[in-house]
Amino acid sequence: MNIEQARFNMIEQQIRPWDVLDTAVLELLAVVKREDFVPPAYRALAFVDTEVPLPEGQLMLAPRVEARLLQEAKVQRHETVLEIGAGSGFMAALLGHRAQRVISMEIRPTLVKMATDNLRRAGLSNVTVREGDGSQGLAAEGPFDVIVLSGSVAAVPQVLLDQLKVGGRLVAVEGEEPVMRATLRTRTSASAVTKVDLFDTVVPRLDDFAEPSRFHF
Template sequence: MTNFSARRTMMVDTQIRPSDVTKFPIIDAMLSVKREDFVPSAKREAAYMGENLGLGGNRVLLEPRTLAKMLDVLDLSQDELVLDIGSGLGYSAAVVSHMAQAVVALEEDPDMAHEAEEGLMAAGMDNVIVQTGALNEGAAEHGPYDVILIEGGVSHIPEVILGQLKDGGRIAGIFMDGALGEVRIGYKLDGRVNWRRSFNAGAPVIEGFEKHDAFKF
């Protein structure tokens, strides 16, 4: 029988801490949440590998290091409302739920959303709402949000999503340029989002977050 608890500790000791992530709430959440319960059942054995895990289509569960470093820079606090876009089977929402007041986990695949809801309920995460809907439209009805986290690659972030971020809020996305990507953190001030580069990472671009070429007449 696989000792997932030991693998979880090893993940934190070999992937998270060496990436300069030392904030206690992040370490504690990643040691507490059973990642193997939030991956496709056929991939449980691969749950703690240091790479993105395919969820089907161009969707992935982000590698632990990328998620941890994003959360480190976003610096969540216990009184904040977080929108987790593309939450898949709910792992990221489960981790964030340990650090924030409440999480809206947005997933457009109804089967994944259903599975996420069941997994989160079984894990006792009662401060997470799973919302089914188009990822590139966000979840305006529960916003505005203190923090928005996008679980996958982007080339462009729709204005409708930036509009759901509170003034003073933060948003994180993995901006892809071909095969290379970098995480950028956006800070919203006076209605405008200013972006700062943070660290290199990669993930497939989520449908609806591609760059749109200018119209040709």
């Protein structure tokens, strides 16, 4: 496989057609080596329009979904970012190239180690992976400029919105299969948060977020 050709094709045939037009994001995807964050057994899938298997039944998001979420977050160089769901560390790496500091929370120890090792090899000293329950955020380190949920939730918990600075953004995929939607929330004041629907997609669940009751009376 010609890796650079495959990377180019991924950007031009999958990502750009999905309304990822921010040149800084596209350039970043050309230089951050996605293949280095994919388990060796699935290296051939690094640039394919699909989710990639990770240890413990987890999945790496499809490239176009990662790229679109990154674009919508509009991370700036001076900002601090909290990511929920480190996975293999690839999204944290992308965020790390754009932000001043990134903390990525991951509840599964196997993935904490995998992401940490991958990020170290990639030379990203401003990204830290923390083992813990991301559904509660990380209030002790907040508030944050940006919060990114790298997986879906039934609904964004208030505890995460409370950890956004004024002007801060939270990007997430919400809902239940087969209907999920990426959303962008922006804290406009100490007491107000706006919400914009971005695009429809279906992505794997994050661990330990509350699910709606299945009981109807």
